Amino acid sequence: MGTIQIQNLTFGYPDQETPLLSDLSVAFDASWHLGLVGRNGRGKTTLLHLLMGDLQPSQGTITTDLAFHYFPQPLPAQADAMTVSAVLLAISAAEPWQWQVEMQDLGLPLTILDQPFGTLSGGEQTKVLLAELFSAPAGFALIDEPTNHLDTQGRAQTARYLRQKQGFIVVSHDPGFLNDTTDHTLAIEKKQVALYQGSYGVWHREKTAADEREAAEQGQLKKEIKRLTVAERQRESWSNKTEAKVSASADRGFVSHRAAKMMRKAKNLERRNTTAIADKEALLKNVDEVEPLTVPYTPWREPVVLRANAVTVRLAERQLFQPVSFTLNRGDRLQIQGPNGIGKSSLIHALLGQLPTSAVQGAFQIPQGLNLAYLPQTFADPDKLLEAVGPDALKDQTILYWLHKMGMPRPRFLVPVSHWSMGEKKKLLLAAALQKPGNVLIWDEPTNYLDVDTRNQLLAGVQKSNATMIIIDHDREFTDTVCNRRLALVR
Template sequence: MSMIKVSNLSFAYDGSYDNIFENVSFQMDTNWKLGFTGRNGRGKTTFLHLLLGKYEYSGTISANVSFDYFPFHVEHKEYNTIDIVEEICPDYEQWQLLRELSLLKVSDDVLYRPFETLSNGEQTKVLLAALFLKENSFLLIDEPTNHLDLHARKLVSDYLNGKSGFILVSHDRAFLDNCVDHVLAINKTNIEVQKGNFSDWWENKQRQDHFELAENDKLKKDIKRLSEAANRTSNWSHEVEKTKNGTRNSGSKVDKGYIGHKAAKMMKRSKSLEHRQQSAIEEKSQLLKNVESSESLKISQLAYHKHQLVELDRVSIHYGGKTACRDVSFTIEQGDRIALTGPNGSGKSSLLKLICGEDIPYSGVLRIGSQLKISYVSQDTSHLQGDLSDFARMSGIDESLFKSILRKLDFSRLQFEKDIASFSGGQKKKVLIAKSLCERVHLHVWDEPLNFVDIISRMQIEELLLEHAPTILFVEHDSEFCKHIATKTIGLR
């Protein structure tokens, strides 16, 4: 057992005025299974790169272990998979590799196929197997769940549950709960480490947030009461002071010494109340530092003139002599929230694109309602670039509403000034989701919208869909999201 100690860490990217980390200190045990969470853009991947020594920083990071990072960069994807593994871990033993692949339910024949011919799920599993061939390393695992289907996520989560000595960045709540024993959280103003899984951490955070909000309300009332009392006492002292130069109602001379003493006592009381008020204000400023803004979002979907929007009857999709999916039948009716599930390669994305009007070869019957308006969120964010205002204008959406939604999804105003191309993967996804929410349509079609999106934002989007009940067809591998949202599930084989 050894410790990784972080002391007074501060870091900002070159040319940036805002620090990503500022004087943060904590420590981690190298035997822990550590889940790493925090909102998009808070610096999770940046911190992993700091551990790897990629950037200069102030403060200290001390560790008696080396670090290895997942996902590995694979330069020659045309090479056989076994050659890729040898590049990553030259000293591995064959039996060790076969053991790891067996745990991940990957057939060893993939080793003798070109890496580029493997599915996304197979590639992820092979690279994870290679990662755990590393000995005496603390492993930095950055979002391994993206593009893994539900079955593969459960399998990889069970695999990691049998390991130790890693930091895992993931936004999948069920995945984290199954395989971590500590949580490292980047909050708004600090980094904290807690024992337990994600649900334990979230419960503690909600309890702390509720306590601080209650204390904040109480202090606001105290400040108002103290402020009113101080103003009254100050006014009384001034009124009493004025009588020193006047006469009593009876006509006798006033006792200036007595009145001056009384005025001084009232002024002293006023100063005391003012001091207590200032203390209360300072105490209030210590609260709410890490309470996340998770305001509810708004959506206004158009009503369609018919109950049924889309119908598929024995639809099969064909690509270059291959069949992506076969004999798919279902309907989309107003108010449906349909989760389209199935393993990778079962044709889910192809079906979504077909419904959205792409020219995809198919057989069977597809009926799409006349003048049906659809908003589509694709998996791909690589095309996003330029200014947010220009993006809103080119997309034909209300810029103020668009930016308001992004603000609620934890975008800072400073973020609005940056090129979209420089955004994190999660921030780019939020741009596409916010755009979709601004579009006046009858049906939302979302293809893996939550890849890279942080957990708190996922919960906000869940609340939105439950509150406003739009008609939506979606593909998503986050089991918690599907469980909470879907009114129907269509499974592809």
């Protein structure tokens, strides 16, 4: 088995003030199941592209004898209309039997090969592409966020599948998935990149302990500074009074001398304090400060907000799920449940009036004036993203305020959205949704692509609010915590 050696690597995009990765030296073994973690925009995807050779470091070297394969693979432009087989033939160097073996290991029926790729659910597409990735002869897999579209069962299945593979690097924001699949962790932290022996839990424990140590030291330091500042003020006032008193006195030289000495002492103290603060601040820079987030909404005036009567959706001549009826009351937080591909998003599109009437059966009762605020799933395509949030979103101070709260450094706002990371794009959608406090907040997979800190910030924010919501998400802990009602779609 080979190794990957990164030596003194520095890389930053041309429009970045400080390099993303700076003088990074790290070596890993190709047999490791390495988790690559870090907040949105820290450079995880960038590091994978540096390994692929798609990007060149401005300094330093990467030495390896491995051939890397990247997930998600670039697809042909017409992929959605092509059959799964045709897509695989177009992108793969492996033999069909090889990817078929992997598909079976991932629990995919082979009949899927004849289906148009575009009709597969996000979770099924993920599995097809993973099967291709591991069918490649003599490859080393770089897997960038495989879990986003997988339902709970799909995540567990994929974790089982990956565990029995030889070695890989996987990027994920899902702690449970990382704990199930990885044995080493490379963390791109705020001020350093650190390698840990162990999975996400090990990193998280050690990082939390380090952050707490720093915070405790900081608390101690603040107390110390306060004490010194008070003492200094007392001395200052004493020396001023003394100066005033002695101006008329005979022994002026002696007292002034004492006052000057005292002043020098105070100045020295002040200098010492300033240095101590600067030292401690440098240390603290590795701590990610996460502010609480409030989720704004406008309560609807009636206790009953809306109703659905025997609603279902028909797409391509197929009824997606059994008709559903429900009443949404003020304060309900309704989770729409169901496996990948059942039609959860389609039900929401029907509610929002985004589907042709011929595709929707049954009816919604939506009172006049009810404001539905919608958070769509992520758009990788920057044009579609800007269409969803509005072309002037980045001139809107409220949206920028939300983005900053979610941990985006202000200089990022000046960079074109086409260069933003997946998580940064997701945050823009969220910020635009938070900026319009509706009567019902309809969130389709809010936690996808978000880093753990932001996901927790959002979870706490929703928990504290009394907003009426409809939520789809595969993050079980998130929905179990925030939702108080459930609607399961069945075929």
